[in-house]
Amino acid sequence: MSGGLTVSNLTAGYGGRTVLRDLSLPMAAQGEVLSLIGPNAAGKSTLLRALAGLHPATGSVMLDGQELNGLSLAERARSVTYMPQTLPQGVALTVLETLVSALRASPVQGAISGDEAETALAVLERLGLEGMAMRRLDQLSGGQKQLASLAQAVVRGPRLLLLDEPTSALDLRHQLRVMKLVRELAVERGMTVVMVLHDLQAAARASDRVVVLSEGVVAANGPPGEAITPAILAQVYQVEARVERCVRGTLQVMVDDIL
Ligand SMILES: Nc1ncnc2c1ncn2[C@@H]1O[C@H](COP(=O)(O)OP(=O)(O)OP(=O)(O)O)[C@@H](O)[C@H]1O
Numbered sequence: 449m450s451g452g453l454t455v456s457n458l459t460a461g462y463g464g465r466t467v468l469r470d471l472s473l474p475m476a477a478q479g480e481v482l483s484l485i486g487p488n489a490a491g492k493s494t495l496l497r498a499l500a501g502l503h504p505a506t507g508s509v510m511l512d513g514q515e516l517n518g519l520s521l522a523e524r525a526r527s528v529t530y531m532p533q534t535l536p537q538g539v540a541l542t543v544l545e546t547l548v549s550a551l552r553a554s555p556v557q558g559a560i561s562g563d564e565a566e567t568a569l570a571v572l573e574r575l576g577l578e579g580m581a582m583r584r585l586d587q588l589s590g591g592q593k594q595l596a597s598l599a600q601a602v603v604r605g606p607r608l609l610l611l612d613e614p615t616s617a618l619d620l621r622h623q624l625r626v627m628k629l630v631r632e633l634a635v636e637r638g639m640t641v642v643m644v645l646h647d648l649q650a651a652a653r654a655s656d657r658v659v660v661l662s663e664g665v666v667a668a669n670g671p672p673g674e675a676i677t678p679a680i681l682a683q684v685y686q687v688e689a690r691v692e693r694c695v696r697g698t699l700q701v702m703v704d705d706i707l
Pocket residue numbers: 462467486487488489490491492493494495
C-alpha cells in the first residue's frame with residue numbers, strides 16, 4: 449500500500465526547553481502499527497501530541513502525501529484522532545452520546561440519527577462494550593472508561609490513529625483484545641497507528657515496527673526483534689534483560705536486574 453506517515457526533523461519543547469530534537473521516524477505505511485517505547489520522560493507523549501497538532505512543533509508530518517503541520521486543528525482532526533493517557537473525568541454523557549459527539553466533532557445536540565447510532569454501536573460491539581451504550585461515562589470503571597475512549601478515537605475512521613498507553617487500565621484479556629482489534633482495524637481501513645506502550649512484550653506482539661525513544665531522540669527502530677534487544681534495553685532502560693523467541697514465534701522479554 450502507498451501513503452502512510454512520514455515524520456521528519458520534528459523539534460518541540462516546553463518554554464525554552466527542547467524535548468524532541470530534530471526527530472525523524474521511519475516511514476509507517478498505511479495499515480501499519482508503529483509502537484513508541486522508552487523510559488519515562490523520553491518525550492513519547494509530547495511526540496504523540498505534536499503529531500495530533502495539540503503541541504507546537506517545527507518539522508514535517510506527512511500523512512498520505514499531505515503535510516499536516518500548518519493545517520488548522522479542525523482540518524487536522526478530519527484525518528487524525530488521538531487518545532490521551534488520562535481517562536475522561538466528570539463526563540455526564542452516555543457512552544453512545546460521547547461516540548456520536550466524536551462522530552460529529554461537536555457536542556450532541558438534538559436527536560441521534562439511526563446512522564450515527566449504528567456506526568457507534570458497531571464500534572462498541574467490536575470492543576465488547578455494546579452493553580455500555582446507555583451507561584454514563586463517569587459511572588464506568590477505569591478499564592471501561594479506557595475502552596470507551598478508544599471507541600471514541602476509532603469511531604470517526606481516522607487515517608492516523610494515535611494512542612497513548614491505550615491498555616494501561618485493562619486486564620490481560622482486554623489488553624489482548626484491544627491490541628488485536630487495533631491491528632485488524634489498521635489493516636481493514638488502511639489506517640496508520642502510532643501508539644505509546646510501556647509493555648515491551650505487547651509492543652513486540654502488536655507492532656510492525658518499534659521505535660525506541662530516549663531523551664527525545666530515536667535510540668533504535670525496526671521490526672520488534674531488531675529494536676528490542678538486550679543491548680538496547682541496557683542502553684536505554686539500564687536493565688539487564690534477555691530477549692528470546694518462544695516456540696510460537698512470540699518475542700519474550702525477561703528482565704533480570706537493574707544495571
Ligand atoms: N506540560 C508540560 N510542561 C512542561 N514540561 C513538560 C510538560 N509535559 C511534559 N513535560 C516534560 O517533557 C518531557 C517529556 O515528557 P513526556 O510526557 O513527553 O514523556 P513520556 O516519554 O511520555 O513519559 P512517560 O513515559 O513518563 O509518560 C519530560 O521531561 C516532562 O517533564
